Amino acid sequence: MMTSLAAQPPVTAATPKFGGGSTIPTSSHGDAAAKAATDLVGGRQGELSSETLPNGVRIIVADRPGAASTKIQVGIGAGSMQDPQGKLGQAHLLEHLAFEGSPSHTGAQQEKLRSDMGGIWNAYTNQESIVYYGVVPNKDATAGASLLTDMFQHPNLRKDALEQERAAVKNEIVYRRPYGIDQWEAFNTLVYGADSRANNIIGTEQSINAITPKDLKAYHDNYFTGRNTVVLVEGDKRHLPLDTIRTELGKLPAGGRVDNSGETLTIDKGKAIQVVPGTDTNSVELAVALPISKDVFDGIDPTKRRLVANSITEVLNQRMRRNHDLTYGAFASFSQDDASDGALLVLETTVAPDAVRAATRDMFAIAKDARDGFGPKTLTEHKKAMISRMQQREPDTEVARPQVGDVAEMAFQTALRAPGVELGSLEPVAPKSARAQKAAFTKELNQLRAVTGKQFADAASALIDFDDAKVLVVGDATAADVKGGMRDAGIDTKGLKVLDPLVRR
Incomplete structure (x- = not known):
């Protein structure tokens, strides 16, 4: 599974390690892979639509006529921010366990189904969400939706599966932390203190050892609810497994919805x-x-x-x-x-x-x-x-029409953090006239020239x-x-x- 940690650029003779961009641990790795998977769907530019099931599940549909593959993506609007202190890494561990079987399939049976369908199967965890996705040939779209929704709703919380994935996460911790601690995490904690947005996504060996099946079940029961779930289905509308998704995810309890939209990191006071x-x-x-x-x-x-x-x-x-x-x-x-x-x-x-x-x-x-x-x-x-x-910069008059997959992914990410669904627009924004662009450019230059020494x-x-x-x-x-x-x-x-x-x- 792909797990998002704070982006850490390689340290070279010309690369800052801790500065130069966002200091917030983000979903850069997981989101990037999920967006890249969209490119495999193919097809032409189609329409965007959405619907909400009676239990609150929000479904975003991106039609791509002629697409040979279908992408199915399911996520919840909760992540490491909801991990209890002392049990950091719980959301990430739960993500792992979705790939280890369910009451319907053993882990080996699940793996064979994924292998037989081919395509891409992955997941990621960040501060605000846990997301699972698959890209499969159209002929396997219904089976893929059935498998992914089963994984999402029924992760394997048995003790043997937990011990196996607990060991896997510990290996991940060692791999990512040559000093025994993630330096980026240490930097964020130093600057932002115990702020939940700076939570350690992957956890520590101590916190991973403290997590029990009961803890994981409580997290799943609390946050894997209808109102907290968002689905993105992308491909040729004739092949999209919408009925399967409606039936399976319609079984989720409505529950509540986590609102992380107003969360901000607060810089710790003092030296x-x-x-x-x-x-x-x-x-x-x-x-x-x-x-x-x-x-x-x-x-x-x-x-x-x-x-x-x-x-x-x-x-x-x-x-x-x-x-x-x-x-x-x-x-x-x-x-x-x-x-x-x-x-x-x-x-x-x-x-x-x-x-x-x-x-x-x-x-x-x-x-x-x-x-x-x-x-x-x-x-x-x-x-x-x-x-x-x-002055060397030419005003850009080219305005590209947004791609349906990009707009759909943006709508999905936004919906994980806020109620409803804002689909955005697939239509290009009309460019400013050359005269208006020149005027804005000249105004910016004049403002710069007018800055005084004081x-x-x-x-x-x-x-x-x-x-x-x-x-x-x-x-x-x-x-x-x-x-x-x-x-x-x-x-x-x-x-x-x-x-x-x-x-x-």
């Missing part, structure tokens, strides 16, 4: 250090996160904000890469996600263990100097660069704040090294929290 002891004695990874509140971030005019954000990251990157203590590469980047109540400025590097204090000092000092030292010269340099890049400096000062600074240390180093480096840079460490070291679990 903190988290150490993750590593197995590599030759290097230490350092990540400094400087949170920016949503009020501050949204309070800066977007034109100035973009200019300042680009300038800050460019200046920090230039200065960090020229620093002899930051020997293995250093990166600065902004990370922002709609699911969070703010943004992050992230500085990161990898250094030798004996350089941790100096590297910490230099990263904080560089950020502090940047905040206090932005003036007319910096503004002029970066404003010219941004204007040049904008506005630039004020925005830079607002975006770099040390009050809630967080430092993650992975490797053979101590919190005292980091705290000393912060003091050396003139950072007030009063109230600084030193969290217990995270150890192999």
Whole structure:
């Protein structure tokens, strides 16, 4: 089964590990595979429709005339956010057990049915959902729908199946955590604390061991309900197994619906250090996160904000890469996600263990100097660069008609998080006239040219704040090294929290 964890880009000489994008664990891996499976359906552009069964199950239908295959996708609007503390990984483990048999079929019989039909069978878990899907030839669409709805409604919760999948998940934990802990998870927990949106999707060895068949049954009974279930069926409408889906999923109790739509991650207040002891004695990874509140971030005019954000990251990157203590590469980047109540400025590097204090000092000092030292010269340099890049950009007058599969997948994901079904539109939005595009482009350029040195400096000062600074240390180093480096840079460490070291679990 495919399981979504926070996207972790490979660490290379030019790639930040913790910054540069969303800091929120997302369904990037699972969603991507599910969307890719859509491409195998084929067919022409058809119509979108939806219906709701009496028990609340919402069905989205994407007609693709001439398609040779059918995609069936069933999900619930609950995921790791609903895992109880101490039993993290429960939703993900339940996903695994759907592939291990049911009262109607043994695990081996299920596997043979899937193998005989061919196609793709997969599933994924994220913070807000558990999703199962299959893509099968049209001739097997009814059998595929029958099998998938059986897996969805009747996962194997017997002790022998649980022990088998418990072992499989533990192996997955070891594979994903060379230090005995997911570093991305440690970073998220440091920044966002116990916020449920930062839940560890896969769990820990300790939490996986604590999960019982009774726990899994309670989760299934609570969340696998009609009102919490969404279905996407895609293919040639003449072959879609809608009657089977209506009959089988119509048996679900109506139950309630989980509403995760208003959930946002809240950045923990105050300065903190988290150490993750590593197995590599030759290097230490350092990540400094400087949170920016949503009020501050949204309070800066977007034109100035973009200019300042680009300038800050460019200046920090230039200065960090020229620093002899930051020997293995250093990166600065902004990370922002709609699911969070703010943004992050992230500085990161990898250094030798004996350089941790100096590297910490230099990263904080560089950020502090940047905040206090932005003036007319910096503004002029970066404003010219941004204007040049904008002038090289041609206004895009091409507007492609959305693909039915993409719109259907978007509607499916939205329905998992909110009541009803919003199908969206398959019609292209009429492009602006060339004159209107030129006017909008000129207005944006003029706004950029009008930014003054004081506005630039004020925005830079607002975006770099040390009050809630967080430092993650992975490797053979101590919190005292980091705290000393912060003091050396003139950072007030009063109230600084030193969290217990995270150890192999």
